[in-house]
Amino acid sequence: MARPSAPVVPANGIDATATSEAPGGGDARVEVCDICGITIAEKHRHLLHLVERRIECACESCWNVRSGDPEYRPTGNRTLWLPDLQVPDDLWAGFQIPIGLAFFMDSTVTACVVALYPSPGGATESELHFESWNRMRELNPVLVGLEPDIEGLVVNRLSDPPAYAIAPIDTCYALTGAIKMNWEGISGGPGVQEAVTRFFAELEREAVPA
Numbered sequence: 227m228a229r230p231s232a233p234v235v236p237a238n239g240i241d242a243t244a245t246s247e248a249p250g251g252g253d254a255r256v257e258v259c260d261i262c263g264i265t266i267a268e269k270h271r272h273l274l275h276l277v278e279r280r281i282e283c284a285c286e287s288c289w290n291v292r293s294g295d296p297e298y299r300p301t302g303n304r305t306l307w308l309p310d311l312q313v314p315d316d317l318w319a320g321f322q323i324p325i326g327l328a329f330f331m332d333s334t335v336t337a338c339v340v341a342l343y344p345s346p347g348g349a350t351e352s353e354l355h356f357e358s359w360n361r362m363r364e365l366n367p368v369l370v371g372l373e374p375d376i377e378g379l380v381v382n383r384l385s386d387p388p389a390y391a392i393a394p395i396d397t398c399y400a401l402t403g404a405i406k407m408n409w410e411g412i413s414g415g416p417g418v419q420e421a422v423t424r425f426f427a428e429l430e431r432e433a434v435p436a
């Protein structure tokens with residue numbers, strides 16, 4: 227039941243490079259607050275639009291004023307590196323994710339846990355069976371604390387050993403954005419591999435051990 231999930235990546239693609247250096251270290255990219263339109267620093271906060279599941283870049287004052295609104299949530303602020311996460315192959319296979327790269331989030335809007343995985347068109351979404359996520363939580367009690375909507379579990383099973391982390395939801399979407407941006411040809415090409423490696427190296431640097 228995979229379906230394209232259009233509105234989840236920032237339309238302007240700004241966050242695709244939020245966690246990596248711009249090629250050549252240039253600062254050609256101008257970041258603006260999606261709410262009031264003023265120019266903001268490259269490092270800035272984000273608000274999640276709950277119903278539309280859209281990540282919005284926010285200046286400090288919009289973040290302060292709007293983060294209490296019912297339709298907005300401040301994105302999560304912790305990054306937990308989870309080297310001991312247990313994900314048996316049969317459990318992973320049951321998720322039916324076509325590649326070894328995805329993030330999971332508990333969505334209050336769809337009332338279930340969804341997996342989003344990158345594709346050339348952006349993030350593709352599929353709903354998980356309740357039992358399989360339950361087994362994940364039984365094996366890994368840390369996942370019981372995964373904050374709905376604003377945090378995700380990021381998974382990279384293309385690497386050896388696999389990498390797992392709980393990260394703010396805007397960071398999770400940055401992964402799918404970076405992949406969309408670097409995708410070439412049918413299989414993605416070396417640019418995608420580099421983007422993924424860079425993303426997880428940065429994530430591990432920012433993370434605290436669980």
Ligand SMILES: [Zn+2]
Nearest residue numbers: 259262285288
């Ligand atoms: Zn603003």
Ligand SMILES: [Zn+2]
Nearest residue numbers: 240241282283
């Ligand atoms: Zn942003």
